[in-house]
Each structure stands twice: as C-alpha cells, then as structure tokens.
Amino acid sequence: MGKDRVSYFYHPTTPLHYYGPSHPMKPHRLKLAHHLILAYKLYTKMECYRCHPASAAEMAQFHSDEYVQFLSKITPDNLRTYSGVLQKFNAGDTTDCPVFDGLYDFVQLYTGASLDGAIQLNQQQADICINWSGGLHHAKKSEASGFCYINDIVLAILELLKVHARVLYVDIDVHHGDGVEEAFYTTDRVMTLSLHKYGDFFPGTGHIQDVGAKDGVGYSVNAPLQAGITDDTYLNDLFIPVFDKIMEVFQPGAIVLQCGADSLTGDRLGCFNLTTRGHASAVKHVKGYGVPTLVLGGGGYTIRNVARCWAYETSVLLEEPIENNIPFNDYYEYYAPDFELHLKPDPSMANANDNLTSIRTELLQQLQDLQGAPSVQMQQVPPAFRTTAADDNDDMDEDEGAKGLSRKRMKKPHSAELYDEVD
Numbered sequence: 001m002g003k004d005r006v007s008y009f010y011h012p013t014t015p016l017h018y019y020g021p022s023h024p025m026k027p028h029r030l031k032l033a034h035h036l037i038l039a040y041k042l043y044t045k046m047e048c049y050r051c052h053p054a055s056a057a058e059m060a061q062f063h064s065d066e067y068v069q070f071l072s073k074i075t076p077d078n079l080r081t082y083s084g085v086l087q088k089f090n091a092g093d094t095t096d097c098p099v100f101d102g103l104y105d106f107v108q109l110y111t112g113a114s115l116d117g118a119i120q121l122n123q124q125q126a127d128i129c130i131n132w133s134g135g136l137h138h139a140k141k142s143e144a145s146g147f148c149y150i151n152d153i154v155l156a157i158l159e160l161l162k163v164h165a166r167v168l169y170v171d172i173d174v175h176h177g178d179g180v181e182e183a184f185y186t187t188d189r190v191m192t193l194s195l196h197k198y199g200d201f202f203p204g205t206g207h208i209q210d211v212g213a214k215d216g217v218g219y220s221v222n223a224p225l226q227a228g229i230t231d232d233t234y235l236n237d238l239f240i241p242v243f244d245k246i247m248e249v250f251q252p253g254a255i256v257l258q259c260g261a262d263s264l265t266g267d268r269l270g271c272f273n274l275t276t277r278g279h280a281s282a283v284k285h286v287k288g289y290g291v292p293t294l295v296l297g298g299g300g301y302t303i304r305n306v307a308r309c310w311a312y313e314t315s316v317l318l319e320e321p322i323e324n325n326i327p328f329n330d331y332y333e334y335y336a337p338d339f340e341l342h343l344k345p346d347p348s349m350a351n352a353n354d355n356l357t358s359i360r361t362e363l364l365q366q367l368q369d370l371q372g373a374p375s376v377q378m379q380q381v382p383p384a385f386r387t388t389a390a391d392d393n394d395d396m397d398e399d400e401g402a403k404g405l406s407r408k409r410m411k412k413p414h415s416a417e418l419y420d421e422v423d
C-alpha cells in the first residue's frame, strides 16, 4: 500500500496575530512549526496550499449571525461602542478572549484552512489534510471561550457530514473539547472522544458520565484524567483500547483529530507528562485505520515544544522519518540548549492517574452498549454536493455565498512562496 496523500494548509499572515503580551496563546508558534517543517524538507512530500479566508456565511453555518457580525466589526479602537455586548459574547479584556488587531482576519484564516481540508477530503483529493492553525475547540455558537472565537472544528465536521454518514472527532488536547461536544451532543452522526485533565481545570466539563443526550446518548466519550499521565499509560491503558472499540462500533467515514500540544510534558498551562513520541503515537494509531482524516492543532503554550510536536507529527503522517537533531532554521535558537526534536518525560512528575482501568472499563461498556443499535447500521448517506474542482489559476475569493458551494478558492503556491513572510 502506498503512502497517504497529504495536503497541508498554511497562511503566512496567520502567525503574525498577537493576543497581547501576557496572553499565553501565541500564534507565533505556527511560524516556528512551519519553519521546522520547511527545514526538515517535509513540504516536498505533501501538497501545500494557502488557505482561503472563511466568509461570514461559512462561519454562520454554526455560529449565530449576530456573533459573527460582532467579530467582524469589533476592534481595539471601537471596543467602547460594544461594551454592552462584550460580556454576552465573552470577549474583551475582562475575559481570556481579548479583542486584538486583526482578530477577524485571524479567525477567517484558521477557519478557512479547516474548511479547505474538509472539502479536499470530501472530494477525495487527499487522504489526510493538516491545518496546525485550527483546532479551536472551546468556541460556542454565540460565545468566545478559552482563547477560541470561531469553532473551525464544528464547521469542518458539518462540511464532512455532507458526504459522510458518521464523523468521529478525537481530541488529545489537555483540555476538554467542550465546544465540539456541545455542538453534536444530541446526534448519533458525530461521536466525540476527548481525553483531558478533569477537576479544578478549564473548562470544567467532560465528566465520564456526560455521554450525550437524545439520539446522541452514548456518542460523547469522555476520559477524565489527572496530572502526570505518561506515554505508556495514556496510550495503552486508554487511548488505543478505547479508540479501537470506537472504530469497531461506530465505523466513521471521516475523522477529525485535534492535536492540542498542551498535553505535552512541560507545557506552560498543561499538566500531563506526554512526550512528542507518545503524543504522535496517538496520531499514528488514528492514521493506521486509513480513514480520511483532518488533522488540526489546538492548545500548546510552550511554543518551542508545540513546533517540535507538530513538525514531528507532520513527518509521522507523511511516513517520512526525520532526525532528532533540529536542522538549522530561522528560529534555531528556540531549541536551545539541546537542539533536539524529541522531549523526554519529566522524571520528577508523579502520575496521579490510579483509576485508568476503571475509566477504560466504563468507556468500553458505554461503547459496547451502542453495538447493534439500529442507528449505527442504518444511516442514510446524504448526496454529495456537486462541486467544481479547485483550479490552480483561480484566485481565492470566489464565494457564491451561504452554503459555501463554490470551491474555486484554493490556490496552490509554488514552494518558494511558502517562504513568503509579511514581516
């Protein structure tokens, strides 16, 4: 069997956005990751695209019009005009979702890249699509949350549901994937699996007994974990057995994998003890099933490690081994003092997870109870939209509006263009 066809979506201006000096979310990490991917020459092994900026109509497929309009108009300069609605939309200086310069451009770009990836998967132009700028899993229908404004994941899953009867969402960020779970809590067409720190930790949701509602009962899968979890226990006690059972009973047509890197050891906000190899083993395991997969970023606040993680996971998805010595690149000094790709676990960190067997047993039982449920076997596949093939010569801004059916927007840059920097 040949290697998967991998598409990579990036936009050079996405990393230039700035949440503010004391804010832990640094879009600059995307530039670090991109330059590592370039330095390892991984871009030669995949199709590289500059994403289209998502339109307001595309975002309103999930978000309320009023909220999208608010995001499109608000700036640091007119903040006072909007003081009445800032609280309602959970944005501004009193929240963890600041209004910064170019906010709307930023959300358009990270969202557009996820939509482009979902569309390529739907059109079978690629087996795996990567958008490290996406994965903002906390955003709600009419509310920003946890550094997330637009939920690109929900929008990408909605796109995949046009073609696939069932879509699996997998979230290995240290935080619960609450926004995605909430959006699909009452449907059996999307299963969500989230492994996260639980208890006195943002966002506070993701209890093991939160299994979904109405038609979605059993289709929300939550593994609440404690600090210090290691590669071996994360993968072998939980991730692999639970994921395998999901594949058996749910049989998704497509997967969306959120690879939040704040579950790595040494993260500024996280508290797990996963290494780059352990984190990527989860990615590799998902890939092993050969189901069309959209791979997204997410959290990650020790930015040199975020870049290490996502560059390595790009190589894993490409099945192109890369060496542990970081090749010289524009941000080489970030990787001091060892200049190595891989992280080692923190030996001083205790693994506070002593109940993984009971969590695994409970989740496997939840999934077993779904087996034979008629809704799993009898889903009707909705007709695929007739779309126009992406054309290299077209510009990125043809949009026929609400349903986002015009897909003549993806522009394949020359590889040199990938080096374009705006600053």
Ligand SMILES: [Zn+2]
Binding pocket: 173, 174, 175, 260, 262, 298, 299, 300
């Ligand atoms: Zn996170």
